[in-house]
Amino acid sequence: MQPVSRTSVRLAALLSVALACGAASAQSLVETTTSIGIQNTLNSSTLPGILTVPAVPQSPQAQTTPAAAAQAQPAQAPAQTAPGGTPVPVVTVTPLSAAQQTALTAAQADFSAGRYAQARAGFEALVAQNYSSPAPHFGLALTLLAQKDEKGATFEFTQFQVLSPGSYEGPYNLGVLASRAGRYDDALKFYQDAAVLARTAGNPVAQGQALEAVASEQTRRADFASLTTTLTDLAALQPQNGDVQFRLAQARTLAGQGVAALPGLYALLQREPARADAASLLADIYVAQGLPERALRELSAAVGRVGDGTARSGLLLQQASILASTGDLRGAIFAARDARTADTRNVAAYVREGQLRLQNKDRAGALSAYQSAARLAPKDAAVRTSLAALRLDLGQTAQATQDAALALTLSPDTATRARAQFVQGVGLYRQGQYARARTLLASSAAAAASAETSLWLGLSSYALKDYKGAVTALQASVQASPSAEARRNLVSALLADARYTEAEAVARGLVTDSPKDAEAWYLLGLSQRSQRRDGEARQSLRTAANLGNVRAREALK
Structure with missing residues (x-):
């Protein structure tokens, strides 16, 4: 399944400049969001994009907020408790006077025009004149945020929250700042508080924005069970939002409730039959249930409904992977071929076809596919390295060797770099350039x-002729995978380094495991002869000769 594309949450700070004769005004930092793509990790472990904190406020927008109502008449804010447990004194909220309202309007205008120094001075003056009014604190917080003074902004948003505890903007914006500071646990709690306040205030738009922020933090920590609950609430607010419905299905699947996601996915596909992402997730769920044939039928049906070539190509690639997992390599190759036909620019389709053809021992066909992929993506280090390896x-x-060298110039990741160094190193070894080969292979081994x-x-x-280095490397190879080839080469290196007893021990292990290994018997004979045990050596060499080893016959003469 191809990963669902990530869509970052976009946040914009919007300053309200609502004016009414004799009425109070407040400012509001509001999140503007698009759907968060929650990565379906059944076939990929990559998580989606995390919450992006707000940019500097740019555009003013009139908005009525709970803070405005807080200034309409004197009131007492509920008692708060400081982090150390000390109660904060109850504050009486005093509305702005007419002159203070005029000053507030002027400070808001300065902020909207980007005159942040003047705006800060205006808001600070109002705070000094009427500390218990929430609006100046909010305006000052936004201004300090625009000036990149996040510590000051956090303080002022906290004061706003104390003075206007029923406003969702307080905890919401504190959550934004906590996210920016990397205090993700605090951010989650603030966003959850904001969602509750917005629901209590009967503001579904604000509640949806806060729930989006909660979902982002839960996605960050891969808490898919809690994310399912949050998206269920969001889906209830936005029942016609197909993206939210799909994300809910993904969250359920990632929480281990894939079967529970099926009704929602089928309902979504009835409304939007061309949604390739929903069909893809549906297939993943059936594969997880051990029903690959059902998954293939769902994908085949979706391919017929989806008009977009890129999306159809992704479905066909998923089909190829499922077919390969069931052992139907021929069908998988055809599906991968159809995927590249559906989208001739889909590099992944050519790579997958190459992998499958190589698995099917069609190396010529695999080479053609990888060459096509490299032409389409000449700066893709992984593709170039795969072509080099083939x-x-x-x-x-x-x-x-040339392809591997080119791949190393394309800023490969660590794993790809190690593989390219390996291919180039082996190529140089085969061409007799042993020193360069050793340097590259040592770098590759150090990385992977x-x-x-x-x-x-x-x-x-x-x-x-660095026999000690050879022994060290070959011992590492044998330890990782004790193949006969590695063990035979280790015996040769030990003999060259005059470590005859060790060589004999490894050779004896070889002939014990494979009594008909002529080369192993020959090496055992050499190790015994080197220790002046000629009788045993002749017996081992004779066994090797009888098994067809020419060098053993020469050694017996």
């Missing part, structure tokens, strides 16, 4: 150790 396997050593890399590193060191 060419190395095909014996096209010079081209493989493997039995094969250590084997070739040992061979390169041996060719350079």
Whole structure:
């Protein structure tokens, strides 16, 4: 399944400049959101984009907020408790005077025009004149945020929350600042409080915005059970929002409730039959239930409904993967071929076809597919490295070495870099450039150790007559995967380093495991002869000769 594309949450701070004769005014930081794509991780472990904190406020917009109502008449804010447990004194909220209202309007205008220094001075003066009025604190908080003084903004938003405890904007904006500071647990709690206040105030738009923020934080921590609850609430607010319905199905699936997601997915597909993401998730759920054939039927039906070539290509690739998992390589290859036909620019389709053809031992077809992928994505290090590896396997050593060298110039990630270094190192070894080969293979082994890399590193060191280095590398190879080839080469390196007893022990293990391994018997004979145990050596060499080892026959003469 192709990953669902990420859509970051966009936040914009909107300053209200609502004016009414004799009435109070307040400012509001409001989130403008698009759908958060929650990555379906059944086939990919990548999580979606996290909450993005607000940009500097840009555009004013009139908005009535709970803070405005808080200034309409004197009131007492409920007692708060400081973090240390000390009660904060009850504050009486005093409405702004006419002169203070005029000053507030002027400060708001300065803020809207980007004159932040003047706006800050105006709001601070109002705070000094009437500390218990929420609006100046809110305006000052926004201004300080615009000036990148997040510590000051946090303080002022906290004061606003104390003075206007029924306003969702207080905890919401404190959540934004907590997210920006990396205090994600605090951010989640603030957003949850904001959602409750918005619901209590009967403001479904604000509640939806707060729930989106809660969902982002829960996604960040991969708490899919809680995310399911949040998206259920959001879906109830926005029953016609297909993206929310889909995200809810994803969250349920990721929480281990895939079957429970099926009714919602089918309902969504009835309303929006061309949604490839919903069909893809549906197939994933059936695969997880051990029903690959059902998944394939759902995908086949979806391919017929989806008109967009890119989306159809993704469905066909998913179909190819399922077919391959069931052992139907031929069908998988056809599906991958159809995927690249549906979207001729889909590099992943060519790569998948190449992988499948290689798995089916069609190396020529695989080479053609990888070459096409490399032409489409000439700056993709992973594609170029895969092409290099295939060419190395095909014996096209010079081209493989060149492709691997090119891949290393394309800013590969750590794993791809290690693989490209391995391919180039083996290619150089085959061309007799042992010193360069050893350098590359050592770098590859340091980044991503493997039995094969250590084997070739040992061979390169041996060719350079660095027998101690060869022994070290070959021992690492044997430890990772005790193949007969690695063990035979280790015996040779130990003999070259005059470590005859160790060589004999490894060789004896080989002939015990594989009594008909002629090369192992030959090496055992050499190790015994090196220890002046000629009788045993002749017996081992004779066994090797009888098994067809030519060098053993020569040694017996």
